[in-house]
Amino acid sequence: MKIEVFFSPAGVDELNMRGRNVVIIDVLRASTTICTALRNGAREIIPVPDIENATKISANLSSDSRLLGGERQGKRIDGFDLGNSPLEYTPERVHNKTIIFTTTNGAGAMYKCRYAALALVGTFVNVSSIVKMIKEVGGTWTILCSGRQGAFSVEDATCAGMIISSVQQTIDVETDDAGMTAVILYRNYKRSILGMLKKAEHGKYLASIGFDEDLKFCAEVDSVPVIPVSDGVALRLKPSPAELREKSSKQISD
């Protein structure tokens, strides 16, 4: 199979991503927060690139079923219910809610993938689930790293490398210069993902504004084993095989 990697969404637009199978990575923190929110019972996440549109969409939804979440400069946006720390997205806060979600890098990258054939959200906390799905679907995949303000970020690239490296354990993977580099990065940092996050520019910034605990959470490989899948507007959990079986049996008995 083939996996190509974009190290940042700069120069990538909706049309580039149209019809592709894509994994969008924003380790610190949008991807991790989305996985956590969905695992904790959020109904769906709607990624929106800008605050103005997030607020507009939110105003059109019933106030008891929606939350506004996201950050600018890593901090909760004024008037929003939640920031971008996965630790805030507890079952108590998010159960059954639609979360309108805007962040500096990840939400914009996800928005650019709204015409993808299949768009998943990946990060360290759900990496094996993503790898399993890539292998099941096969074919050609694109990994879009959210990066940092249009530039490269080492944590997203390392996570891309972990995905490719894991797929390569059982399947031949053709990749590009960015994919080769991502694998080299992953091999370099695999003994300490947390150490890498602490060295990363954005990791250092988050620690400096008090989010050290987030780095630990974001470094926990496979701790939130879910697959957020986009329908072009919202991200929802991929139903588990058990849920699919239950649905299927209900249909038969109806």
Next chain:
Amino acid sequence: MKIEVFFSPAGVDELNMRGRNVVIIDVLRASTTICTALRNGAREIIPVPDIENATKISANLSSDSRLLGGERQGKRIDGFDLGNSPLEYTPERVHNKTIIFTTTNGAGAMYKCRYAALALVGTFVNVSSIVKMIKEVGGTWTILCSGRQGAFSVEDATCAGMIISSVQQTIDVETDDAGMTAVILYRNYKRSILGMLKKAEHGKYLASIGFDEDLKFCAEVDSVPVIPVSDGVALRLKPSPAELREKSSKQISD
């Protein structure tokens, strides 16, 4: 000192680069060709992003003192005197000529640096000369990798890593995520720069259209030890200390 790295010119514009000390890297092949042309006696190289403007500028210069050089899809442009193989830029062809030069990636990246404080062209063939100059000037530097059609290229990033790694041998260097990654890449590939070029996407493409010899030439570390410096329009050789002394002694005797 501080060295930051951009893995591609996507998202970089003239204003980002204004007032910076910059090294522009396009290993395959613009940077290598420029070093070779200047070492072989070309008077100057004028990098131009597009064919139309290259042709216009050329038409305004005396036909016996100028050459049109460059490529699209790696091949010489129709009606141009030279392509983008360093092997074509022999002393016989280029001595005393102004070369108007347009290539897919490197020439555009160089053009974006026309308002830089100091803009140098670097690659493997002149890497130690570039490192020496960075150390002499000190302060903050930016390495701009030309990449490939707005995306990442492993050969430019590895060369950036070699520069940072060499500077770090004697000076403390603060760098960013891209710089850290470049150093890891260089450590991974330093035993075989040619091997890396052969694995690189653009290296494979060049070999497929008959430029295998160019890869060998571009991999020869320090084989063309010159420093191309931009004056905002044209790239010329940095005068050697001996030339500077000669100039200076002439002024005194005048």
